[in-house]
Amino acid sequence: MLKKILKFLFILFPWFVSGLIFKYDSSYYNTLSIPSFALPPIVISIVWTIIYVLIAISIYLVSENKNIFKESDYFYVLITNYLANELFLYGFFNLKSPFFGFVLTTITLVSSVFLFLESRKLNKASSYFLIPYVLFNVYAFILSLTIYIMNF
Numbered sequence: 001m002l003k004k005i006l007k008f009l010f011i012l013f014p015w016f017v018s019g020l021i022f023k024y025d026s027s028y029y030n031t032l033s034i035p036s037f038a039l040p041p042i043v044i045s046i047v048w049t050i051i052y053v054l055i056a057i058s059i060y061l062v063s064e065n066k067n068i069f070k071e072s073d074y075f076y077v078l079i080t081n082y083l084a085n086e087l088f089l090y091g092f093f094n095l096k097s098p099f100f101g102f103v104l105t106t107i108t109l110v111s112s113v114f115l116f117l118e119s120r121k122l123n124k125a126s127s128y129f130l131i132p133y134v135l136f137n138v139y140a141f142i143l144s145l146t147i148y149i150m151n152f
Contacts (some may be wrong), residue, residue, distance in 0.1 A: 011063070012056035014082065022089035028096055033150040038143055051136055054129040058119055061126035074118040081111035098148040105144040109137040 024041060039047070059078070062068055068075055084107035092101030112134050120127035 005152035007063075008056060008060050011059045012053065014027055015055060015085075018086040018089045022094055024082040024089065025093040025096075028093060032098070032147060033066050034145065035146045035150065038147075047136060053068050054132055060125040061129070062119055062123045064123075065071050066122050071118075071122060074115075074122055077114045081108060081115050084108040084111060098144070102144045102148045104141050105137070108140045109134075112137045 022068045024045075026041070029041070059068070062071075062074065066074075068078070084104050088101060088108065091097055091104050111132065116127050116130045116134050119130055
């Protein structure tokens with residue numbers, strides 16, 4: 001049991017790396033024109049935390065029956081999705097670029113759909129944990145596009 005918990009934590013931890021390295025810049029965010037449908041930053045943080053746990057559960061379930069490194073389509077989609085997701089804070093807040101944030105959000109959305117599809121092929125149950133991720137990425141895409149348009 002301890003081995004399974006450690007494996008899960010090992011899968012979960014990387015999803016929080018960018019949040020530890022790149023900080024949310026409230027002063028920059030407050031200078032932007034934000035649409036009325038934008039959730040408060042604290043709510044977004046809570047939602048992402050829940051989503052990261054769900055992603056980790058999905059990856060864990062796939063890894064229980066498959067070697068994810070040998071499932072090349074799954075692995076490449078997972079890495080693409082992970083990198084785009086993790087670079088968002090850097091692109092949007094550190095570079096102060098709504099455009100780069102929008103590009104990364106687009107890549108994250110598209111790759112999350114492919115991650116869902118690849119997960120479904122390998123472990124149908126694991127794909128269900130990704131549905132909130134895909135849906136929230138649709139919201140994030142619309143929000144990011146709107147912020148970009150409103151500010152440039």
